Amino acid sequence: MPRVILILGDITEVDADAIVNPANTMLIMGGGVAGAIKRKGGEEIEREAIRKAPVRIGEAIETSAGRLRAKYIIHAPTVESPGGASSSDYVRAAVRASIKRGVEMGVRRIAFPAMGAGVGGVPVEESIRILLEELIGSPFEEVLIVTRSRDDFSVFQRVAGEMEVSFEARIL
Numbered sequence: 001m002p003r004v005i006l007i008l009g010d011i012t013e014v015d016a017d018a019i020v021n022p023a024n025t026m027l028i029m030g031g032g033v034a035g036a037i038k039r040k041g042g043e044e045i046e047r048e049a050i051r052k053a054p055v056r057i058g059e060a061i062e063t064s065a066g067r068l069r070a071k072y073i074i075h076a077p078t079v080e081s082p083g084g085a086s087s088s089d090y091v092r093a094a095v096r097a098s099i100k101r102g103v104e105m106g107v108r109r110i111a112f113p114a115m116g117a118g119v120g121g122v123p124v125e126e127s128i129r130i131l132l133e134e135l136i137g138s139p140f141e142e143v144l145i146v147t148r149s150r151d152d153f154s155v156f157q158r159v160a161g162e163m164e165v166s167f168e169a170r171i172l
Helices: 032-041 043-050 088-105 124-135 150-162
Strands: 003-008 018-024 061-064 072-079 109-112 142-147 167-171
Touching: 003 150, 018 032, 018 088, 032 043, 043 061, 043 072, 061 088, 072 088, 088 109, 088 124, 124 142, 124 150, 142 150, 150 167
Parallel strands: 003 142, 003 167, 018 072, 018 109, 109 142
Antiparallel strands: 061 072
């Protein structure tokens, strides 16, 4: 079981092999986590991603991470189109695709935001529950689950506690 670290901070600043981007199928990086990754990491991330589009829900691709500390961005669609709605099924499919891609790439330390939450509309509690269910048996050494929201960070901790998942909490 990987070490789970819940982080209140900026996902673009974590030290990880890969950061997961809850993308749209066209891999256009407009707002939310994708927009933050593009702003901090550089537009070359989006250009590289779009060359590999479209990517169906349940699949994931990787790109370089530009100027970020991470080595890679794993883009896993949680919505069909930019600004579209997500669902629990889409989130689960995206998390599974991210895990599969990360394992294929030899990733040891992976960072996830709440997948499908925000614009996608999936409640944060549901997103985190799915993330933890899927990641518990994964072969990663460390899984970082990151949010900028204090309220969401509290939800992360509560859900992990309810699920009896051992975790470390950090504030960046």
